Amino acid sequence: MNASLRPLYEQTEATLSTALMKLGLRCPFYFTRNDGYLISFELARRFPVLTFASGLTNSMRGAAFLSGVQNGIVIDIGGTTMHVGSIKDGFPTFLSAKTDVEDINFPMTGVQIVKFGGGSVVHQSKEGITVGQMLTNEALVFGGNALTATDIAVASGFIDLGDKEKVKDLSQNVKDEALEDIKKKIQAALDQAKSSDEDQPVIVVGGGGILVHPDNPVKLKGASKVICAQHFQVANAVGAAVAVQGKNTKESSPLQQASVLLQLAKIGVDETIEPSEPYIDPNTGDWILKEYDIECITLGAGIMACGGGGNAKIGRLRALASLKKNKEVRVIHPGKLGKVSKLTGPVAVVALMGDPMVVFERLISGQESASALKKMEGGHCPGDEPSPDTKPIALLCGEMGGISTTEPLAVGGDENVCILDADGMGRANPDLQMFLPYVYGCPVSFSAIGDEKGRTETYCAKSPEDMEEHYRTAIEGMGNVAGIAFTVDWKFVSKETCPLYSLSRLRKLGNTVLEARKNNQDPVKSIIKHEDGKILFHGKIVEVKNDSEGGFSKGTITIDGLNPEAEFKEKLYIAVKNENYLAYICDDHDGKTYLATVPDLISLVNEDGSAITTEMVQKGLKVCVIAMPCNPLWTTKEGMDAGGPAAFGFPDVPYKPVGKYKGYPPIPQIKTGR
Secondary structure, eight states, rough: OHHEEEEEEHHHHHHHHHHHHTOOSOOOOOOEOTEEEEEEEHHHHHHHGTTTTTTHHHHHHHHHHOOOOSEEHHHHHHHEEEEEEEEETTTOBBOSSSSSSOOOOSSOEEEEEEOOOTTEEEEEEEEEEEEEEOOOOOOOGHOOOOOOOOHHHHHHHSSSSSGGGGTOOHHHHHHHHHHHHHHHHHHHHHHHHHHHSSSSEEEESGGGGGGGTTTSOOOOOOEEEEEOOOGGGGGGHHHHHHOHHHHOOOOOHHHHHHHHHHHHHOOOOOTTTOOOOOOEEETTTTEEOOHHEEEEEEHHHHHTTTTTTTTHHHHHHHHHHHHTOOOOOOOOOGGGGSSTTTSSSSEEEEEEEEEEHHHSSSOOOOOHHHHHHHHTTOOOOOTSSSOOOOSEEEEEEESTTTTHHHHHHHHHHHHHHOOEEEEEESOSSSSSGGGGHHOOOOOOOOEEOOOOSSSSEEOOOOHHHHHHHHHHHHHHTTTEEEEEEEEEEEEGSSTTTTSSSHHHHHHHHHHHHHHHHTOOOOOOHHHHHHOOOOEEEEEEEEEEEEEEEEEEEEEEEHHHHHHHHHOSSSEEOOOOEEEEEEEEEEEEEEEEEEEEETTTTEEEEESSSSSGGGOOOTOOOEEEEEEEOOGGGSSHHHHHHHGGGGGTTTTTTTOOOOSSSOOOOSSSOOOTOO
């Protein structure tokens, strides 16, 4: 990014230097940084990325200075856009790691951007007056032909600007309706920017601040007062003038470098990779994964993870690294088991087990699952006959969501083991006893866990519940994250016991979202269409209760609706145990209406269709809550007992399917001769 911005920076620096010389000013000059501090032109030349978004910061700093308010909400209205953000102690609040672009490693002001400003066109129709997103410089007061928000401000006497005669005949009804629509847009932006229910002071700045008259400011819900300070039009310049010297960029320490690596581990789908059709080996019918396949699977795995499952992007990086080492990631049709030579025997499940919050906060070495797999190979429980075949015939994804979907791709590539186009859950779930082959009678086997330091532990469990309980305790001594490996007999990878064609499904889902982005279509609607799902709620996260307990991330997410016209906004509540398992609303008497429950899939996504996982959830985040129908294996009595509401401690909550499950054909093919 620095390299991309440097030509623009050099042009800016040269222009500014020339202007200062013409004024006879031969002195050092500074730029403002994204965080509100100053940076020398020498450092700005090296790191222009630290300065490119400072305009928003300057406006917010200027608003605090002009109003004397150090904590509140700033609304900066320009000619084409409106920016809304919060200030604390006179400085803007910043995003953590996630932005609408992607994960970043430098401070960015946390603002909402709305397509509305002084140049917005006022539409008159039978339905009434609305102020739209279409923009123009041809306001009536400037001799143009379009009625704009600026014309409304002039006609209402908010400002003396241009030729007032051009708007003197506007009816009071037109002015009132336009001002009311302007208020609605400002109110909606305020609702999106606030992260708490408490009233806060609101400061309006920018050239478009003329739309809020200082003598008759708009009354906004959630605002303790609305301030239009003197000189509000030049708040941006004032903010730059009051910037102070901050810390200089220094050489990074090893700890800082680890932080950068963690940010890199969170980087998402690479949309610069050219789309391609799946490659099928003509001799075997197997699906040989390419970069684009892995990108699509990663995106789909995030959506199907129901908020948990760990960050699929970490496994993605490891799988891509395997391809770069000329390793082959081979996915085979599960129907080949038992029909092709050497495809009868144990199938290994490799996954990561633990708290998703810990996976997010600490680096995964890549040795966890591999060390568990090596420890498991050749081992057996007392009384069992040692198997002559120590190496598994194939790998199976433990679940269809999160890192436990992408991790087997990396292990399969590194260890030269094929991966089955299937998984053990058809979604992500928190407990090992929710592994569907276990639900349908598969016996537990010798198993192992491993951590990033190479420490391993084996166990011969009496039951899936016993294995779950034992390893949850064991991984606490490994930092609440470990790789796990166990085997199932190949006969239990069938349509009666296992969701089939899972990787094919994820690939098609991810491709659908990427195609929607490319064609400027709604990615969220593309997900719903692909999965025959349902959009439950649009809103903003206002409260997050989350604790790490017993190797799980447990809590509740509260989401406030974003409809500014509603008299009472509904709140949606999501119950979480690693994954989202209940979505409900409450009435005035605390009665609950359940919109979706397990075993159906409940996911949070943003407007570009990317998943918002448990570890990414934070106050102020705008989300869309979607629900998707589960695999039919979950809707039987056995499935409901293992993964329905009762399994999560809610026996009285009824299950009502959100839709009908839609299967997809597999990408790999069966060629029994090979």
